[in-house]
Structures are given as structure tokens and as C-alpha cells.
Amino acid sequence: MRLHGADPGEIVLGHLGHGFREPPGAVQAAGLEIDAALAAGAGSVLLCHPANPVGRIYRPEELRQLAGLVTRHGARVISDEIHAPLRYQEDFTPYASVGDEAREHAVSLFSATKAWNIPGLRCGFIALPNAADQALWAVLPAAWLDQAVGCLAANRALLGRLLADAGLPDVYTPPEATYLAWLDLRGLGLPRPVGPAARTRRRGHHRRTRSRAGRHRLRPAQLRHPAGCPRRGRHTHHQGGGGPAARRPRRGSASQAVEVDR
Structure with a gap:
């Protein structure tokens, strides 16, 4: 109070x-x-x-x-x-x-x-x-959810336009649900990284990243981007080889991390 x-x-x-x-x-x-x-x-x-x-x-x-x-x-x-x-x-x-x-x-x-x-x-x-309070309460969750989904939909469309303008329309398939955007970079011919992640992969292990929704397995040359990020503010980029500190967004930053595993 x-x-x-x-x-x-x-x-x-x-x-x-x-x-x-x-x-x-x-x-x-x-x-x-x-x-x-x-x-x-x-x-x-x-x-x-x-x-x-x-x-x-x-x-x-x-x-x-x-x-x-x-x-x-x-x-x-x-x-x-x-x-x-x-x-x-x-x-x-x-x-x-x-x-x-x-x-x-x-x-x-x-x-x-x-x-x-x-x-x-x-x-x-x-x-x-009482009926008046029930009617007021009934619109609160829907109003919030509509706003949240609207924000995610706008970010999803923005990401598609940015990739298309960059000449990369084929790397992104818009999701039908959730707030994650997955980019498939395998067709770009990017070199495989040389570093701890590459050495771990050669030993037959798979590098994993943890999110709040659980564990996601990243295959080579895939990128996971949380579409719930604000459109303004700094983004933390990570391009393989770093530890957990490199993948984690800076405390207080305006967005979450973008994780890349090539």
C-alpha cells in the first residue's frame, strides 16, 4: 500500500x-x-x-x-x-x-x-x-493479454521486415505461438566456429542453452531471439564460445540476450 x-x-x-x-x-x-x-x-x-x-x-x-x-x-x-x-x-x-x-x-x-x-x-x-466487481475483474486479464499478444505480433512482423530488407527472408519462419523467434542460418555458408563450443561438439556433445521455459537444443547455425524484447535499448549479442556470463543480459538492460550458435 x-x-x-x-x-x-x-x-x-x-x-x-x-x-x-x-x-x-x-x-x-x-x-x-x-x-x-x-x-x-x-x-x-x-x-x-x-x-x-x-x-x-x-x-x-x-x-x-x-x-x-x-x-x-x-x-x-x-x-x-x-x-x-x-x-x-x-x-x-x-x-x-x-x-x-x-x-x-x-x-x-x-x-x-x-x-x-x-x-x-x-x-x-x-x-x-458482487456483479460490479466481477464485471470489472473480467476485463482485466483479457485487456492485459490482448496488449501483450499485440506487442509480440508487432515484434514478429518487424523482425520479418528487417530480415527481408536485409536480403534474408528465408532464414525466418514466423512462429504460430510463444514469444521465441528462431532463425536458420545454415544456408548462408557461415564458417563453423573455432573455440570451446566447437571442441565440445567434436567430442560428440551438444551445447545447450537454458531458458525459463526449459532447455532448448541449438543445432549449428541457428539463432534464438526472444520476441518480447523492447524495440529500444541495447541488445546483448553472443556468437558462440562464451560462457554463461556472455549469454546472460546485463542486469537492468532493456532487453534479453540474443543467442547464436553457429
């Missing part, structure tokens, strides 16, 4: 006292603090339900009071309910289920990482219980 210029405030439920017992009037006091924060300009309440680390499950009436307060200020509630499965014979009421007011402004967060002890997966999901 701070990265986006927001200054989050923390409201502790009743400032729990000795033995972490909830003092009388704690929920009412927290409601007053939330009311003041929303009146001062806060736009959302991040609700930890059940509360972590004290393990407090909020009751339906308490949640309805919060819903009314938030609705009055035109704000939102983001309810983090990741700990809900870890409870001891206690009823749990999801925030968005307590009424129409809550449903209209709620965003609920869930994950299996706590209850099933799989934090390494780093996954979760968001529940949007």
Missing part, C-alpha cells in the same frame, strides 16, 4: 490486555477508530478474520455493524479469511455473507497455504461477491 502512496493505519481490537483477554467494549472502541479513519479519508478496511495472531472470530452481528459503517462512508472491506479453516468447533461467518451491504463492498481473500501447510505454493484466490 505504501508503494502506491497510501499510509495504512493499524487498529488493534481493544488493545488486548493481560492474558490477551478482550476488555469490555473492545469492538465498539475499534468501531470508533475505524469510523474516524474512514472519515479522515481512508477508503478500505483490511479485516483479518479470524484475527491473527490472537485467534478472534468475529460474530455475525459485529460484522453487520462493520458493514453498515463502511457503507455509510462509501468504502470497501478486504476480508482476509485465510485462517478460517483452522478453528476449534467454532462457527465462522464469512464477511460477505452477512448481508447485502457487505456483499456490495466486500473482497474476500482465501488460500490453502495455512490450513494445509503448503506456503511454498504461494497461491490463493480472491472472491468477488
Whole structure:
């Protein structure tokens, strides 16, 4: 939140006292603090339900009071309910289920990482219980993907034009999917390299390059170019014989590396 210029405030439920017992009037006091924060300009309440680390499950009436307060200020509630499965014979009421007011402004967060002890997966999901939020969310992934595919298609066409203008139209077959462009330079009569890569190949081994998508075997005189590179900025070129450092783009550079194995 701070990265986006927001200054989050923390409201502790009743400032729990000795033995972490909830003092009388704690929920009412927290409601007053939330009311003041929303009146001062806060736009959302991040609700930890059940509360972590004290393990407090909020009751339906308490949640309805919060819903009314938030609705009055035109704000939102983001309810983090990741700990809900870890409870001891206690009823749990999801925030968005307590009424129409809550449903209209709620965003609920869930994950299996706590209850099933799989934090390494780093996954979760968001529940949007109202139609307006669902409609907004539905266009976000498509809009991003359309833009990304459009950029890749433009780069694919640009590469084809550049090669054609250079008199090399036959080295490139535009791909039907993914973001890699493969150039076949075998028809150009280029000399085979002399160096560690050539000596390794003579011993019967094949030089491999690793990408995020896995390992790709480069045959002699083939070039692999990531079409997702920006059109401006420096490109790192490697023409065989170098080690991993030579193939890796400089940290912070505007593009990925172009790898050549002749």
C-alpha cells in the first residue's frame, strides 16, 4: 500500500490486555477508530478474520455493524479469511455473507497455504461477491493479454521486415505461438566456429542453452531471439564460445540476450 502512496493505519481490537483477554467494549472502541479513519479519508478496511495472531472470530452481528459503517462512508472491506479453516468447533461467518451491504463492498481473500501447510505454493484466490466487481475483474486479464499478444505480433512482423530488407527472408519462419523467434542460418555458408563450443561438439556433445521455459537444443547455425524484447535499448549479442556470463543480459538492460550458435 505504501508503494502506491497510501499510509495504512493499524487498529488493534481493544488493545488486548493481560492474558490477551478482550476488555469490555473492545469492538465498539475499534468501531470508533475505524469510523474516524474512514472519515479522515481512508477508503478500505483490511479485516483479518479470524484475527491473527490472537485467534478472534468475529460474530455475525459485529460484522453487520462493520458493514453498515463502511457503507455509510462509501468504502470497501478486504476480508482476509485465510485462517478460517483452522478453528476449534467454532462457527465462522464469512464477511460477505452477512448481508447485502457487505456483499456490495466486500473482497474476500482465501488460500490453502495455512490450513494445509503448503506456503511454498504461494497461491490463493480472491472472491468477488458482487456483479460490479466481477464485471470489472473480467476485463482485466483479457485487456492485459490482448496488449501483450499485440506487442509480440508487432515484434514478429518487424523482425520479418528487417530480415527481408536485409536480403534474408528465408532464414525466418514466423512462429504460430510463444514469444521465441528462431532463425536458420545454415544456408548462408557461415564458417563453423573455432573455440570451446566447437571442441565440445567434436567430442560428440551438444551445447545447450537454458531458458525459463526449459532447455532448448541449438543445432549449428541457428539463432534464438526472444520476441518480447523492447524495440529500444541495447541488445546483448553472443556468437558462440562464451560462457554463461556472455549469454546472460546485463542486469537492468532493456532487453534479453540474443543467442547464436553457429
